[in-house]
Amino acid sequence: MSVDAAIAVFDRNYDAFVEDLGTFLRFQSVSAQSDHAGDMVDCARWISRQLATAGLDAHIVSTDRHPVVLADSGPVPDANAPTLLFYGHYDVQPPGDLKLWESPPFEPTIRNGAIHARGSADDKGQVMTHLTAMRCWRETGMPWPVRVKFLIEGEEEIGSPSLPDVLRKRVDELACDYVVLSDTAKLNAETPSLAYATRGLIYKEIEIEGPRRDLHSGQYGGAVANPGNVLARILAKLQDDSGRITIDGFYDKVRELTDWEKAHLKRAGLTDKQLLAATGCPAPAGEPGYTSAERCTARPTLDVNGLLTGYTGEGAATIIPNRATAKVSMRLVADQDPGTISEAFDQAVRSACPPSVRLSISNHTHCAAYLAPTDSPAMKAAAAALMAAYGKPPVFTREGGTLPILPLFKQILGADSVMLGFSVPDCNLHGPNEFFHVTDFRRGTQCILRFMGLMASSV
Numbered sequence: 001m002s003v004d005a006a007i008a009v010f011d012r013n014y015d016a017f018v019e020d021l022g023t024f025l026r027f028q029s030v031s032a033q034s035d036h037a038g039d040m041v042d043c044a045r046w047i048s049r050q051l052a053t054a055g056l057d058a059h060i061v062s063t064d065r066h067p068v069v070l071a072d073s074g075p076v077p078d079a080n081a082p083t084l085l086f087y088g089h090y091d092v093q094p095p096g097d098l099k100l101w102e103s104p105p106f107e108p109t110i111r112n113g114a115i116h117a118r119g120s121a122d123d124k125g126q127v128m129t130h131l132t133a134m135r136c137w138r139e140t141g142m143p144w145p146v147r148v149k150f151l152i153e154g155e156e157e158i159g160s161p162s163l164p165d166v167l168r169k170r171v172d173e174l175a176c177d178y179v180v181l182s183d184t185a186k187l188n189a190e191t192p193s194l195a196y197a198t199r200g201l202i203y204k205e206i207e208i209e210g211p212r213r214d215l216h217s218g219q220y221g222g223a224v225a226n227p228g229n230v231l232a233r234i235l236a237k238l239q240d241d242s243g244r245i246t247i248d249g250f251y252d253k254v255r256e257l258t259d260w261e262k263a264h265l266k267r268a269g270l271t272d273k274q275l276l277a278a279t280g281c282p283a284p285a286g287e288p289g290y291t292s293a294e295r296c297t298a299r300p301t302l303d304v305n306g307l308l309t310g311y312t313g314e315g316a317a318t319i320i321p322n323r324a325t326a327k328v329s330m331r332l333v334a335d336q337d338p339g340t341i342s343e344a345f346d347q348a349v350r351s352a353c354p355p356s357v358r359l360s361i362s363n364h365t366h367c368a369a370y371l372a373p374t375d376s377p378a379m380k381a382a383a384a385a386l387m388a389a390y391g392k393p394p395v396f397t398r399e400g401g402t403l404p405i406l407p408l409f410k411q412i413l414g415a416d417s418v419m420l421g422f423s424v425p426d427c428n429l430h431g432p433n434e435f436f437h438v439t440d441f442r443r444g445t446q447c448i449l450r451f452m453g454l455m456a457s458s459v
């Protein structure tokens, strides 16, 4: 069978592929730091050469910041075969305090079965499973089972500022049936997972200004509005005592969980016991009628992330502060529209604010939720490929966090995403001593090869 031939290539050349992964990890491709701009270009060129070696037509696109690598296999013999766009990122987070690293962040070192280096899990080690799968397939001499395209960017860790423009300008070049990415984790070391949903995010900053300077509360207290009091009242009006958000129309478009999802979350989702152990909170809290697992993945939220006003130093200072600020975020779910929710939030805050203070609201983040169908041919193929690689069926998960690229791919390319994550959840992502298990490099590459084979026969 053809996929087995490609897997055999991997096994035969295993040492060389691990060495290539080491080369990839040695590039100090830190996107946030401008003195690494040259490393970014070198790294993009190296990826482009890897893709060319795998027989793909690869080229580099420059942006205002860091280059993007694109590649395409071109049309394949089976005209009905789907097109997969493999997405990943070659930029990494800054290594942070070097003293906390057991081995230098850009000198990949294998210990305890894991390759330790900055970017080993996020995302170079996982991107390498894609690149290696292509090289293995090419090596067999067989025609491509599906049309394969690549988009590997260098700005993911700084919020992908150039990506929307690259996608919009190259809709035809990047046209695909599915986007495939490996930038998430498994459920645990032995259990693969398939994430099919992420939450959106709106982030606001509210500023209330009262008197021109802090006032003596004995002299003026009672006759002017206190920005601290006003802000507390506004925030309190956004949510009722049970935790339900009271902004007009907030829940109108929220898609409810299906019975299958509820049953699945009950079986595989976070339990109250796990929640309390992980957080140290005395009791769970949240929207009535939903479990903790549902609340933190499938329900929208409103949270004060920062609150600042008045005197916060030692002892007492009887002032009326001149200003109060709050940072507030909302996690959104399908099918809430970020624009509508953003306006409804502003309206609720404005109508709760008295004329005795000046109010301003600013926006930091604005991103929609993403929800993929779990029964698409790609999800079925992904589940089967994970099953084959790990000997265990994947758990379907909803991510509580936000991945802005997913709604972007859906919106601009019209394609759903398949998230095949191979790292472990505690891989020290963004921290010191980040690692990626070498067995996950092997199983991940096998999984990608099987996925390609299964997708070819899915139509």
Ligand SMILES: [Zn+2]
Residues within 6 Å of the ligand: 089, 122, 123, 156, 183
């Ligand atoms: Zn990442």
